[in-house]
Amino acid sequence: MRRKLPPDSFDFYLSLGLARSYAAVAKHYGVTKVAVTNRATKEGWQHKLREIEAKARAASDERAVENLEAIHSRHLKSARVIQAKALEALRTMSLDTAMNAVRALHLGVRQERLVLGEPTDRNAVNVEEVIKREYEKLMVVEGDAGDGRDDEAAA
Numbered sequence: 001m002r003r004k005l006p007p008d009s010f011d012f013y014l015s016l017g018l019a020r021s022y023a024a025v026a027k028h029y030g031v032t033k034v035a036v037t038n039r040a041t042k043e044g045w046q047h048k049l050r051e052i053e054a055k056a057r058a059a060s061d062e063r064a065v066e067n068l069e070a071i072h073s074r075h076l077k078s079a080r081v082i083q084a085k086a087l088e089a090l091r092t093m094s095l096d097t098a099m100n101a102v103r104a105l106h107l108g109v110r111q112e113r114l115v116l117g118e119p120t121d122r123n124a125v126n127v128e129e130v131i132k133r134e135y136e137k138l139m140v141v142e143g144d145a146g147d148g149r150d151d152e153a154a155a
Contacts, residue, residue, distance in 0.1 A: 003030045005039050013045060014052065076115045082108035 006029065013025050013036075022036040029036075040046070086105035090098050113119065 005029055005031050005035050009036070009039060010043060010045055010048065013040075014049065072115050076112060079108045079111035079115065083112070 005025075009025055009029060012028060013020060013022075016024055022040060023033050026033040026036045082104050086101045086108060089101035090105070093101060
């Protein structure tokens with residue numbers, strides 16, 4: 001095994017993917033693992049690998065963001081088309097046959113709100129009612145269980 005490790009051996013190492021190892025590079029080029037390890041240390045293969053993987057992740061994340069933006073844009077356009085069609089149908093239909101258009105309009109509005117990150121349903125909260133319910137839960141009537149005294153001892 002007196003062959004020499006070629007200058008492009010890092011490229012081969014990188015191309016191995018999940019099967020990446022110095023031993024695999026050594027076997028491929030017919031050299032010792034020590035020779036590969038020495039070259040890897042000298043050229044900083046691990047550092048290069050981390051940089052390449054970080055760039056690949058960043059590029060992948062960027063593509064994912066672009067895809068998500070495209071999906072949101074497409075859904076928003078679809079929701080607005082549904083709304084426009086529903087409104088047009090409402091203008092031309094009689095009141096008793098317009099229910100499908102109303103449903104379509106409702107669907108379009110809900111989808112638009114969802115894509116824009118808005119709540120799709122509005123549930124008004126009456127603060128006074130919430131406080132009253134919580135207060136009633138916390139109130140302890142004298143003589144009820146939980147006053148710290150044993151019922152038999154109190155008698």
